[in-house]
Amino acid sequence: MSQRLRLWLLAVGGAGVAALLVAACLDLPAFGGRRHPYGERAVAASLARHTANTIASLNFDQRAYDTLGEISILFAAVLGCLVLLREARDEHRAQPQPAEVALPVRRYALIALPVALLTGLYVIAHGQLSPGGGFQGGVVAATALHLLYLGADYRALERVRPLGVFDVCDALAVSAYAVLGLAGLLAGTAFLANTLLPYGTFNTLSSGGTVPLLNAAVGMEVASAVVLLLAGFLDQAVEIEEERGS
Amino acid sequence: MHVLPYLVAAYVFLTGCYGLATSRNLIHTVGCLAVCQSSTYVLLLAVGYRDGATAPVFSDLAPGSRPVVDPIVQALTLTDIVVGATVTALLLALVLQIAKRHGTLDPDELRELRG
């Protein structure tokens, strides 16, 4: 199809969808409205179960099943990326050259690394109390590890990042989440029911029943998934080469 | 102000679609898809906003003392963001393989699947 025809189609389709969306926007309740029935129920349910951060209660208790689906997406995407970025038949690995890193960069990276790592862990741990949680903390912690690549070199990173271990962590975290769900079923209530543990004192680290446990599982899953994803791409960018002449 | 956030979401979505349709580089295509997706975040959070309300976190807020914004859409957006990152990663992995096997990233030059 020619470029021109495509632009015409795009113009027609875009105009149609734009008209539809604008008409819909005009019918939407005004921005900042007060009517949020499901939201109010969710806040009440969260407080009843002693979870200070309503978002955490939604993600790990009320709509915990969505989160199971979501970490499965993460799990599946990591698996998919590892399969897609494997060494093909006509490729081999080349040892990367140790790179010279400017001293200020190295200093900055090596100081920032532990700070970022701790921040990540702190954010995970306080998921049910303050903004943050397994997702955010997991990404921060995993990205922090890669400051090592910036500060030292690729081989240093490879040493602190045994991929086999992260593979297992990735699978374990998903299983842990699902098994916690099964525990609810076995205890006679329902899948992913938050009735196993006492709800604890409001606004403490152990409050919220199984919320902190599920949160930790998600943190572990996200962290290992991000490490594995970045590892797949780094491998491609740094190590894997095509055979000459192919 | 009543409809501006929704209109911005619609605009971002369509802009992303324009980028997808006219892209000349598949890595750019994947980036445009990420733009499309960010429109859904804007729409969802705009739907949940409430004038004069605060975040639904009660660690230093007495329950019931102030109205809070809708937490549901925030939970949905959180899920959505993680989904977006994984889709981006997976598509980029495919793009890398296309670059290897076809030697080009210009969709106009990929001529294997036609008719």
Next chain:
Amino acid sequence: MHHLLPLLFAVPLLGAALLVATGRRLPRAVAETTGCAVSGATAALALVLLLNSAPPLVEWVGGWRPVDGESVGIVLVGDGPALGMAALDSLLTLSALVYSWRYFDEPPRGHAGSYPALMLVFQGAMCGFALAGDLFNAFVFFELMSVVAYALTGYRIDEPKAVQGALTFGVVNSLGAYAMLMGIGLLYARTGELAMTKIGRGLDDAAGQGGPDALVLAAFVLVMTGLLVKAAAVPFHFWLPDAHAVAPTPVCMLLSGVMVELGAYGVWRVYGTVFAGPGGIPAADLTRALVTLGVLTAAIGAVMCWYQRHIKRLLAYSTVAHTGLFLVGLGVLTPEGDDGIALYLLGHAGVKAALFACTGALLDRFGSVDEQALHGRARGMRAFGVMFAIGGLALAGLPPFGTALGKAITEEAVGGPLTLVYVLASAVTAGAVLRVTARVFLGLGPRPEDAAYETSGSDERPETGRRLSRIPDSMTAVPAVLLAAAFAVGVAPGLAAVVARSVNEAGSGGAHTSVHWTPHGILLGLVSTLLAVGLAALAVTRPRRLATPDWALPLRRLQSGHVGDYVAWLLVGATVLGALTLPGVLGG
């Protein structure tokens, strides 16, 4: 019993996690056995739940049962159609895993478990989507299903076509999913709810006496765009031939056999529970939209199917044509139409998967799936030739296959000129399959010449590492069993009545219908079979007469393999969908 519903997703997921955790040390045979065992166990669970699904099972995950009619949790609905789809996809996954038993070459080094693990997650995702009673939850599983499908489609990374097809698939489907999410956002803004039944009630309350407005229309169009992209309705269908033709064969069996159909199922479910009320989209408008798109899909799918020489691509287009037929049947909104489509879908899944399985055997034996290059070469593969021919006849609707029964009931429900669409579309696609049988397995007719604008299937790599000199028994048994199952759907006494009852209980408020063979239906089935045989015979003996005519060339050029084109078509499709449903909104 209803507490077990989430296990249909959790069990395969745990199995996949187990395979990944131990995958580095696991020998291949153990990994594949585990995969089959877990998949089989899930299938068994789905069947047990299906047998107990009257009255429908409803599960509130996390025990968040409604208090005063309000809940904050996620609801799963395990009625007949939902559990039926779950059982179908589980059984098909099991047969795909058995088919690929020791067949797939080169599991990535140190990741012997990754292929069965991906298949298990795919199975769980499809079950989760079928059971979802909450719109956002449906979106999550929709995405999970898509993500796994992209990875599986691009599995053979050294095939240029495979990675290109997978990327196209990924971009178009993700965009569709985001459109669907925007639609969900609009519905949440209007009703403040996420459970499908509650959204439906919320729309009715909000509309009062007024009927639907632009917001409902836009939400409908956006949500349906996502689902129709998955169902590959014209003009959202372009990704399907590109992806299904290049995916590994066992994956094709799942993609064509059940994933695309899940899109049609989603359309039926979402319309029925969300938009069917007085505040939703009026029935006449839905019928106009679905029947128009369905007829177009069936026509374009059938024409394009006829002119393919790449056998997998040919089968992929036949899937497009058949989903068009499914959409028409669902679009007329009669209980009989729903029953017919349910049976048609079951029969089609078995037949289409079996045809793909036979094509996979050709690929592994000869390293080609090109109709012209293979001319007469497969004379020795008699068993596959017979199965391919039977598959073609079943696709045409030869009684007493399940496809024929479903088609006959649907034809009666749609009535009038639409019957003709069913007869023609099934005859043309089946004719193409029979033509392939005659040329490839029997070596009939002269060798045809090359055309200019098309995808040939000759330089494909076998999926087994090296060419097979003998096809393993597991690869022969799977298509045979699948065809037998499609046959059983048509003849098993009482099955049709049970399917009809559970579909009506879920969809049309327990309407009583009688579904059985009628002389009229048998006659139409025979007519389309004869037509298919005649077309195939004509094509083989007089190839020139049926060469691509000039009017079909522009149609073929539309399938350009360019992602940008497909995105533009997606927007056009959403506009068309909006235009087709607009009158009811203006009238209300």
Next chain:
Amino acid sequence: MADAVIVVALLLVAASATAAVAQREPARQALVLSVLGVVLAVLFTVLQAPDVGLSQLAVGSALTPLLIMLSVRKVRRQARAKDRAR
């Protein structure tokens, strides 16, 4: 006051989204995308969604652009290797 901040953040989102689409050079697009990520995070924070803002900051402005940069690097390295082989 809050309204004005929201309006500004929204307009910035629209502008940086346009820029991200208009910048057709992938490596530069990655940078623009990370700006879009930051702007979105700001918008989410003023919309009283700190949780979402935080994850958008981590994912949208760090992880996604990083993945794009790595892909660009791989493609360039491959092109260089091809040139050398010639």
